[in-house]
Amino acid sequence: MTPHTQTKPMPVNRNALIRYRTIDQCLQNRFKKWTLDDLIKACSDAIYEYQGIDTGVSRRTVQADMEMMRSNKLGYEAPIVVVDKKYYTYSDKNYSITNSPLNQQDMQVLSEVSDLLKQFKGFNHFTDLNEMVSKLEDKIYSQKTQSTPVIDFEKNDNLKGLEWIEVIRKAIVAKKAICITYQSFKAREASTFCFSGYLLKEYRNRWFVLGRSHARNAPLLTLALDRIQTIEEHPDAYRENTTLDLATYYNDCIGVTKSPGQRDCEVVFWIDAANAPYVVTKPLHHTQKLLSEDVSGKIFSIRVIPNFELERELLGFGPKMRVLGPRILVKQIKAQFLKTLDNYDKDSIAPFTLTLNETMKENDATSVSKSSL
Template sequence: MPVNRNALIRYKTIDACLRRRNRKWTLEDLEEACSDALYEYEGIRKGVSRRSIQLDLQMMRSEKLGYNAPIIVVDKKYYTYEDPDYSIANIPLTQQDLGTLNEVVTILRQFKGFTHFREVDDMVNRLQHKIQMGKTQQRALIDFEKNELLQGLEHLEGLYAAVVAKRALTMTYQSFRSKNNQVFTLHPHFLKEFRNRWFVIGLRDEQEKPQIFALDRVQTFESNDQIPFRWDQNLDAGWLKDTIGVSKTSGQQRMLVKFRVSKDQAPYVMTKPFHHSQHLLEQAEDGSAIFTIEVVHNLELEREFLGFGQDLEILEPRLLRKRIRNRLEWAWALYQDKPIIQQDSPSS
């Protein structure tokens, strides 16, 4: 149930009073302490009534806020905690609390890398610690996927600002395949994260086709107000809706991929689909299953399938089936004792 700020201040004040066992607390004492706290924190001069304190004590004793405070009355006059170590600040988090905090942390973690959310970084770390410890001394039970060595996050805020402002950039970039830096004009349209790496998608120079650039390969960039921003209204996050990963060329058509998954891995593929278009086509008596997805053909797609090894077979289309077979043959050859005849890798 929602609790207003003033009530929370009163609960916290009453809790602090009852924890001080070197003094006996009457209703009048608690009234005075709460009135002083509200004046200090909120500037409220109107005192707190006895009725309000009685309702607060009743609420703290109840399960409505999860406190279940062991408040007792001594000599029919003085209020204290029956358990000397009790405090409303030490209440263990419930499973529902942990679930809610998990969702909040997942959302907040997406803002890491933005300097104006620097305070959020610290808050997220503290939230993660609280969740892991569950406000107890137990070992950490939750571990988020992260890459502490990830490069390029320092560019995230500036690129985001350029996307929002529709501002052209002069970018210095060095791809993994290039020995030298490239300097070009980029018209950034949106940002994309995949497998803990960030990418910026936009139009380069005067080219019409969208291109994708990894932030960890960006050397520098700066605004170029001398060049009008080129805007493509069709180039947004939806441009990659038929894509696994970020590799896609303009005009590339999606294909229907049909594949069989073994009985051991079928449940995993059912509960964690490769793509939102995934459809269960057939489930055999032996537990294996046949699925389909509609996606564009790229390297990330092949890597996802190869990760299942012998538990996944591509049935259609024939070209993709052949490429996966070639990759498996190449991998098999690497583990042979006899010398390998040098040949082109099927990576490209």
């Protein structure tokens, strides 16, 4: 008898995976209405970027891709719907194929990738891989054993703007200008402008893009992705970066707030003995140096550009830290603490206290009425 051989599912080819991911990213972007022609163009652009294939993607291929995504063959069951008989979108605005459970084939690929990456752990040139490998191994473990993860990495599920990361990254790589509609927290209304992006930057789980507006004499801009409303292609020629060393641009600051030509300075601060170990084990900046110490605490210095993020970092330590220099920074930090004390003054918070008391009374009354049912 011929032994029975179990047939394995046909692996999804790379081009198809690129198209699925591209369609998924498009349909997650609800600021744009996606026609079939729009999706075809997006898939063709993605295949050209990643594979160098310029033959385009056919109408039939994209339609078949969406049917495959709708089905359970890949485990997606994507809720793709057609609106007004023309526009494609997800009926569930929070859906993404990236949230789908991993299938057997995915697990095998991830295990192989994890085994490969583990070979580089411990090498100085690949220190950034350590966290990535740990995340990957934890994902594989929890999926295989159907148990809860044993590592809880910092994340923000409600973070806005993540859908723009890949759009901007592609524009930077392809050196294409984009049209951005943007509204900062201080602006009363949004503005639209042409923009050439240079660098994507993450800080405290928020994403930013460094680049230049095409307006005349426009300064260098750092835009928060969560304030971007729309991004579209723009016919203007991309404006190259010819002056900045992007690899080191943010090395002299904490956060993302800085301007070209801004000078750094030595910031000196004291921190009490009980909290000094936290600063030793997690330095405020890579330039941090220990200057002196005694039983009361330690004095450190960092060399950075004074900015909003630096002040917020120092203020976060409260009475456990004292800034010693430069003089202008000491003055600013002191002013911030005095303003904080004013917020706790009885007269200044009286209206807030009154409103809070009224709210608490309403809550108590609601609780009583519910308990009597």
